[in-house]
Amino acid sequence: MNPKDILKKHLVSREDIANMRVARWFGTHIHHAPIWHLGRRSVAGGVGLGCFLAFIPIPIQMVLAIPACVLLRVNLPVTMASVWITNPITFAPMFIFAFKVGAWLTGQDGQAAALTFEPSFAGLAAMFGDLWWPLSVGCFVCGLSCAAIGNLSVRWAWRFYLIRRWNKRRQSGTA
Secondary structure, three states, X not given: OOHHHHHHHHOOOHHHHHOOHHHHOOHHHHHOHHXXXXXXXXXXXXXXXXXXXXXXXXXXXXXXXXXXXXXXXXXXXXXXXHHOOOOOOOHHHHHXXXXXXXXXXXXXXXXXXXXXXXXXXXXXXXXXXXXXXXXXXXXXXXXXXXXXXXXXXXXXXXXXXXXXXXXXXXXXXXX
16 A cells, blocks of 8 residues: 555544644645645655654644644644654653653763652752753754654655565566
């Protein structure tokens, strides 16, 4: 089955996204053809952007996806689907890993182990003061890495599919 057919079958429709309240803020930009195109580069870019946005540690990834897709001209439904690698099940492990990566990169490994949680607003604010820098660095690095891996994986898988289809056509004599 063709990758385009698979994507058309499983992705959200243009009308569903255009009817979202947030999407209305973007007016006619939401109807530009490049953000709906199901080509190799557009889909790979959408996966990469969605993977990067999934590592933003605040729950506005889908809101950020719309203007980012319009600016970068990547597929919007694919980006929206890719953002959901961060979900209620994967949220904690992803951000704990991102924090550990950030703590390692910023040299704050020892400080991260000594963090204590006090169940008050002041305790939460003090803990966030120690967490925000390693978490931000870790989320940025993990987001870039995941975006690159996602983009390249889609490009390679799509290319593999096209080469295999071309070879089959050539062997059957229809090319």
